Amino acid sequence: MFEMNLMFFAVAIPAVIFAGISKGGFGSGVAFASASILALILTPGQALALMLPLLMVIDVATLGPFWNRWSWPEARLLMLGAVPGVALGAIFFEVTDDDFLRLLIGGISVGFVAWHVSQSNGWINGFRQKLPPSVGIFAGLVAGFTSFVSHAGGPPAAVYLLSQRLTKTEFQACTVLVFWVINIAKFVPYAYLGMFTWHTAWADLLLAPFAILGAWLGVRAHWMISERLFFMIAYVLLTITGTKLIWDALT
Numbered sequence: 001m002f003e004m005n006l007m008f009f010a011v012a013i014p015a016v017i018f019a020g021i022s023k024g025g026f027g028s029g030v031a032f033a034s035a036s037i038l039a040l041i042l043t044p045g046q047a048l049a050l051m052l053p054l055l056m057v058i059d060v061a062t063l064g065p066f067w068n069r070w071s072w073p074e075a076r077l078l079m080l081g082a083v084p085g086v087a088l089g090a091i092f093f094e095v096t097d098d099d100f101l102r103l104l105i106g107g108i109s110v111g112f113v114a115w116h117v118s119q120s121n122g123w124i125n126g127f128r129q130k131l132p133p134s135v136g137i138f139a140g141l142v143a144g145f146t147s148f149v150s151h152a153g154g155p156p157a158a159v160y161l162l163s164q165r166l167t168k169t170e171f172q173a174c175t176v177l178v179f180w181v182i183n184i185a186k187f188v189p190y191a192y193l194g195m196f197t198w199h200t201a202w203a204d205l206l207l208a209p210f211a212i213l214g215a216w217l218g219v220r221a222h223w224m225i226s227e228r229l230f231f232m233i234a235y236v237l238l239t240i241t242g243t244k245l246i247w248d249a250l251t
Contacts, residue, residue: 001199002042004206011041016054016207020214023055023179024062025172025221035151036109036241044101044150049195051151052186053204054211059180061215070173074164077136078143078157078178083185085144090189093149103249105150109242112155113235131163140178147182148189154179 002008019034038047093101131139139160147153157178161171190196 001197002046004203008041008203011037012050012203012207013210016051016210017214017217019051019055020058020061020211020216021218021221023058023176024215024218033109033241036105036245039102039105039245040241043098044105045098045195046200048149048151049190049197049200050203050207052183052190053196053201054207055151055179056183056187057208057211058215059176059183061212062176062219063180065219066169066173066176068173069169070177071164071166071170073133074136074161074166075174075177077133078140078160078174079181081137081140081142082144082147082153082178082182085141085146086148086182086185086189087144088141089145089148089186090193092145093193099249101149102245105152106242106245106247106249108146108150108152108155110239110246112152113239113242115155116235130165131160135163136160143178144182144185147179148186153182 015034015037018037022033035047035051038050042050096104139156142156143153146156154175157175158171161174166174
């Protein structure tokens with residue numbers, strides 16, 4: 001059990017708002033930074049359990065503004081792959097420990113930043129053609145797995161969606177729909193594994209208004225601010241938290 005003291009809320013409130021902004025306006029790609037940040041002060045299991053209901057609140061808050069603006073063929077393929085991916089994540093979670101989860105979350109965080117920096121600098125090329133449907137199902141499988149163990153399903157889903165040449169709003173709407181389904185699928189195995197407690201439920205209740213605030217800010221930001229600025233801040237956060245989690249796991 002963790003203490004809900006000043007340090008907890010000083011870290012948790014900005015992390016939850018950030019998750020809302022990312023999921024509400026920028027395709028969920030870096031929303032998992034919130035779990036990485038919380039894992040600095042909580043065990044990985046506590047961080048994941050705390051964030052899931054808040055992510056579900058954000059999903060509901062963002063469905064309305066982007067309803068029916070998604071591209072159904074791409075979203076459907078990701079969801080088909082995601083359900084077995086969630087099941088694999090649940091099996092993996094049962095046989096691993098906190099330090100390995102810290103290493104995994106930290107590695108995904110740093111690897112995600114490295115991939116984007118390499119692409120933006122031209123060290124690796126983006127996809128010149130649309131990826132086939134089979135890749136969409138595989139991306140969904142990976143998204144379901146990484147979402148279960150670290151709430152980091154955004155990157156594999158984004159790789160596939162970006163290859164489909166969707167508009168910014170279609171891309172955003174697809175992620176809202178897909179991760180609404182994925183997070184619902186994760187809830188039952190999280191409960192079965194005993195990750196939820198009355199303590200995390202009480203913390204979620206206190207943090208829910210900040211999740212809704214973040215979602216509202218994200219929807220507004222989707223139309224108003226530069227994606228470049230937002231992701232620049234996100235990459236710095238992911239690099240710092242990811243490096244710290246890797247260091248904690250190894251030492």
